[in-house]
Amino acid sequence: ALHVNSSATTAIGNDYGFDQIFSRQIEAKGQQGDVLYALSTSGNSPNVLRAIEAAKKKFMVVIGMTNSDGGKMKDNCDYILQMPTLDTARCQDAHIVLGHIICELVESGIYGQ
Numbered sequence: 001a002l003h004v005n006s007s008a009t010t011a012i013g014n015d016y017g018f019d020q021i022f023s024r025q026i027e028a029k030g031q032q033g034d035v036l037y038a039l040s041t042s043g044n045s046p047n048v049l050r051a052i053e054a055a056k057k058k059f060m061v062v063i064g065m066t067n068s069d070g071g072k073m074k075d076n077c078d079y080i081l082q083m084p085t086l087d088t089a090r091c092q093d094a095h096i097v098l099g100h101i102i103c104e105l106v107e108s109g110i111y112g113q
Contacts, residue, residue: 022051032059039099040064041091043071052076065098067091 005025012024026036036055040048043066052073055062064077067086074080083094 019046019050021047023047023054026051026054026058026060030055030058030060034058034060036060036062037102038062038064038073038077039095040066040071040073041088041095043067043069043073049073049076065095 008025009021012018012021016024030036034055036051038048038052038055043064049072052062052064053076056076061079062077063079063081064073065081066073066083067088068082068084069086070080070082074082081098083091083098085091085094
């Protein structure tokens with residue numbers, strides 16, 4: 001599982017650029033069939049878009065969450081969950097709630113009630 005690693009984030013940001021902080025990790029650890037869960041309020045965050053590109057090259061499934069516009073993400077994700085707002089704070093609030101619901105459903109599916 002790929003997760004936020006502050007050492008990797010700062011090392012990749014310093015050596016390659018912060019637009020590659022996620023894509024470089026996917027290139028190293030991503031595998032066919034893995035799922036990338038990509039969040040960007042605007043749908044246009046360069047580091048998230050590069051992660052999506054890297055995931056697609058690895059034949060990973062890409063689930064995106066963004067605002068009602070969807071930005072560039074809407075055309076590059078296998079599944080896109082667009083929050084019904086352009087307000088950044090409300091979009092991020094909805095991302096948090098939806099993220100918790102998805103985690104609960106996945107845990108329930110794996111471990112049962």
